[in-house]
Amino acid sequence: MVLDTQQKVRRLVVKVGTSTLTRETGSLNLLNMERLARVLSDLEGMGYQVVLVSSGAIGIGTKKLRLMERPTELKMKQAAAAVGQCMMMHVYDKFFAEYNRTVAQILLTGEDVDAPVRSEHLHNTFESLLELGVIPIVNENDSVSSAEIETGQCKVLGDNDTLSAIVARLCDADLLVLLSDIDGLYDADPRTHPEARLIHHVEEITPQLRAMAGGAGTWRGTGGMATKLNAAQLCLEAGIDMVIANGSRIEALYEIVNGADIGTRFSGGR
Numbered sequence: 001m002v003l004d005t006q007q008k009v010r011r012l013v014v015k016v017g018t019s020t021l022t023r024e025t026g027s028l029n030l031l032n033m034e035r036l037a038r039v040l041s042d043l044e045g046m047g048y049q050v051v052l053v054s055s056g057a058i059g060i061g062t063k064k065l066r067l068m069e070r071p072t073e074l075k076m077k078q079a080a081a082a083v084g085q086c087m088m089m090h091v092y093d094k095f096f097a098e099y100n101r102t103v104a105q106i107l108l109t110g111e112d113v114d115a116p117v118r119s120e121h122l123h124n125t126f127e128s129l130l131e132l133g134v135i136p137i138v139n140e141n142d143s144v145s146s147a148e149i150e151t152g153q154c155k156v157l158g159d160n161d162t163l164s165a166i167v168a169r170l171c172d173a174d175l176l177v178l179l180s181d182i183d184g185l186y187d188a189d190p191r192t193h194p195e196a197r198l199i200h201h202v203e204e205i206t207p208q209l210r211a212m213a214g215g216a217g218t219w220r221g222t223g224g225m226a227t228k229l230n231a232a233q234l235c236l237e238a239g240i241d242m243v244i245a246n247g248s249r250i251e252a253l254y255e256i257v258n259g260a261d262i263g264t265r266f267s268g269g270r
């Protein structure tokens with residue numbers, strides 16, 4: 001089934017989670033990263049303006065530093081993020097360059113998006129990059145800002161699901177796609193409820209829906225479905241469609257931008 005999308009998608013934000021970018025061992029999932037670069041480059045060539053929000057800095061840094069497990073101590077997390085962000089951008093730059101695309105790194109903190117003047121500058125930077133045909137790659141500036149995450153003092157950031165919705169709003173995007181390690185939102189966490197059923201379409205974030213959304217599924221994920229619903233709420237308020245889909249089939253993005261019924265689509269009543 002293809003949904004009747006009233007407005008054609010022109011500007012697209014894609015968020016990819018650590019679970020899609022890394023393997024269970026913590027190593028980079030080079031196949032997925034290459035596919036992502038290829039499909040996003042192709043979509044850009046087809047006339048879409050594309051922003052990528054990429055997690056992965058802490059997970060990738062954990063592996064590169066040969067730490068036994070993802071750190072829990074704040075300063076170690078921040079150190080791992082500093083190392084992992086560098087490696088992740090190096091790999092993206094290489095893969096996107098294969099398809100003759102230029103990428104840009106944007107690292108954000110809660111203060112950057114909260115303060116009106118800073119957020120206006122950010123908006124202008126995104127506009128300029130997109131006009132130039134550059135693909136911005138965004139992450140939270142974890143080495144600086146995870147203090148806010150840990151203390152819970154930051155109102156808006158702390159996980160990249162929420163960050164991607166804020167970025168979609170900042171860029172006036174038409175669609176946000178969250179690529180996860182699962183097909184979409186189910187009526188219970190399928191890891192603990194094998195009989196859970198996929199929800200195809202959501203028009204409103206209700207308390208019942210929030211009760212269905214659990215936390216992260218693996219050591220590599222952050223937030224699980226709970227933060228994805230926060231992102232959906234921010235998108236619905238701004239009239240931006242949001243889709244949760246499985247990052248193991250990145251090619252599905254071609255159909256998703258055309259409104260195909262893949263994963264879970266959050267859109268206002270039409």
Ligand SMILES: Nc1ncnc2c1ncn2[C@@H]1O[C@H](COP(=O)(O)OP(=O)(O)O)[C@@H](O)[C@H]1O
Pocket residue numbers: 016017018019020179180181182184185186187188189190191212213214215216217218220221222223224225226
């Ligand atoms: N109702 C639900 N429907 C689907 N997944 C759920 C639900 N509740 C919790 N989850 C968990 O959310 C996980 C995806 O989020 P997360 O681990 O943060 O990964 P990502 O890196 O993609 O953000 C799934 O693997 C699943 O275990």
Ligand SMILES: N[C@@H](CCC(=O)OP(=O)(O)O)C(=O)O
Pocket residue numbers: 016017018019054055056057058059081139140142158159160161220221222223224
């Ligand atoms: N900013 C962090 C990721 C935070 C996050 O939300 O992670 P994920 O659940 O994998 O999207 C990092 O780059 O490691």
